[in-house]
Amino acid sequence: MRARSIKRRLADLAVHLLTAASALAILGAAGHILLSALIEGLPVLLRGASFFLEPPGPPGGDVGGVSPSLAGTLVTVAIATLASTALGVPAGVMLSEARGSPLARAAERAVELIAESPSIVVGLVVFTLLVVPMRTPSALAAAVSLSVVALPYVAAQVRESLAAIPLVYREAAFSLGLPKWKTVFLLLIPMNARGVATAVLLGSMRALGETAPVLFTAGAAFQAFYGIDKPSSTLSLLVFFFAGTPYENWRKLAWGAVLLLAMLSTSLAFLTRRLSSGVRM
Numbered sequence: 001m002r003a004r005s006i007k008r009r010l011a012d013l014a015v016h017l018l019t020a021a022s023a024l025a026i027l028g029a030a031g032h033i034l035l036s037a038l039i040e041g042l043p044v045l046l047r048g049a050s051f052f053l054e055p056p057g058p059p060g061g062d063v064g065g066v067s068p069s070l071a072g073t074l075v076t077v078a079i080a081t082l083a084s085t086a087l088g089v090p091a092g093v094m095l096s097e098a099r100g101s102p103l104a105r106a107a108e109r110a111v112e113l114i115a116e117s118p119s120i121v122v123g124l125v126v127f128t129l130l131v132v133p134m135r136t137p138s139a140l141a142a143a144v145s146l147s148v149v150a151l152p153y154v155a156a157q158v159r160e161s162l163a164a165i166p167l168v169y170r171e172a173a174f175s176l177g178l179p180k181w182k183t184v185f186l187l188l189i190p191m192n193a194r195g196v197a198t199a200v201l202l203g204s205m206r207a208l209g210e211t212a213p214v215l216f217t218a219g220a221a222f223q224a225f226y227g228i229d230k231p232s233s234t235l236s237l238l239v240f241f242f243a244g245t246p247y248e249n250w251r252k253l254a255w256g257a258v259l260l261l262a263m264l265s266t267s268l269a270f271l272t273r274r275l276s277s278g279v280r281m
Contacts, residue, residue, distance in 0.1 A: 034262065041259030044252050051256060055223045056238075059247045066257050071225040072139055072218065072232035073208070079143035079228070080207040084150040085200050091151070092158025092199065093184055115152035122148050123213035130217070137219035139232035145213035150203035157202050161195025162188055194275045201272040209265060211236040235261050 045051055050065050057064030091107055098104040114122070126145040131137050165188055173183040189196060211234075219231025222238060235257045242254040 037255065037259045037262050040252070040255035041257075044256030045259060056242070056253055057249050059245070059250065061249060063249045063252050063256075066235060066238060066253065066260070068222055068225045069233045069235050069238040069257065070260075072142075072221075073234040073236075075225075075228060076139050076143040076146055076214070076218070076232065076234060077204060077207045079140070080146035080150055081200060081204045083143065083147035084154050084203045084207070087147075088151050088154025088199065088203065089158050089189075089196060091155040093162065093189070095155060095159040096162035097180065097184055097188075111152045111155050114148060115156075118212070119149050119210055120212035120215070123216040126213065127216035134229075136229075137217055137231050139218065139225075139228040139230070142214040142218035142232060142234065143228075145217045146207040146210055149210055149213055150206045153206050154199045154203040157199035158196060161192050161199070164195075165192060198272055198275045201268055201275065205265060205268045205272065208268065209236060209261060211240050215240070 044063060047063065047065075051063075052065060052070060053067050054065035055068050056066070091111065094104050095108055095111070099108075123145045126141055126148065127137075130141045130144060134141065169187065169191070170183060173187050174180075178187070214234055214237055218233055218237060220233055220237065220241060221231040222233050222241075225232060238257050239254045239261070242250040242257075245251065
């Protein structure tokens with residue numbers, strides 16, 4: 001018995017040490033990324049308004065700014081968020097309230113397929129269906145690809161948040177004679193407004209940092225923002241193209257864009273955490 005007790009304690013200690021080491025490794029990796037972004041990117045951001053209002057400088061010249069890429073990011077993420085919300089919220093409602101029906105099962109398989117597909121495949125499909133007929137990459141095509149990538153996250157979050165509402169609220173609404181669609185849209189969704197807002201923010205976070213889908217769809221217009229139907233760029237694309245160049249000013253600009261992306265993502269994550277912690281059923 002004593003030998004078994006010692007073995008159990010040793011096994012317990014080994015598991016605790018392993019989990020602690022894993023947690024420290026994750027924290028160390030995240031800390032290294034954030035610290036590197038701060039050290040390299042903060043001097044660029046401290047240049048002031050020029051970083052946000054100017055285009056990139058010429059190769060080997062002044063650092064310049066990320067104005068066209070920032071504008072492209074805000075426009076594409078905004079359009080992608082609107083599109084993924086318009087499609088993802090009804091999809092999540094159907095997955096929650098009509099589960100078991102043939103249409104809901106088909107929608108669930110479609111959402112799972114999109115979620116499991118590599119995002120670069122989504123970009124290639126949008127390139128074939130939208131960029132080729134338009135004969136030009138554009139911010140609109142980039143937004144469509146990002147909305148497809150964000151859609152499963154919105155639908156899944158809405159489904160889970162609605163499924164957490166106790167059945168008694170639905171039964172009370174039905175007992176008062178409310179049809180199902182009124183129960184959902186006049187009772188359940190207003191009750192779950194924070195959950196829906198969390199889903200929207202999760203979709204925005206997913207769209208904000210994506211690079212692969214916009215490689216095929218956005219173009220590489222780093223000097224100006226020409227409109228939603230013309231070639232554009234995003235902050236992630238700027239990092240992708242500028243970080244590996246031999247020009248020091250472009251590499252500095254890429255680090256500034258990395259820090260800006262990290263700040264935006266952290267802000268969205270903080271809002272998401274606050275909203276999700278406030279969801280009450």
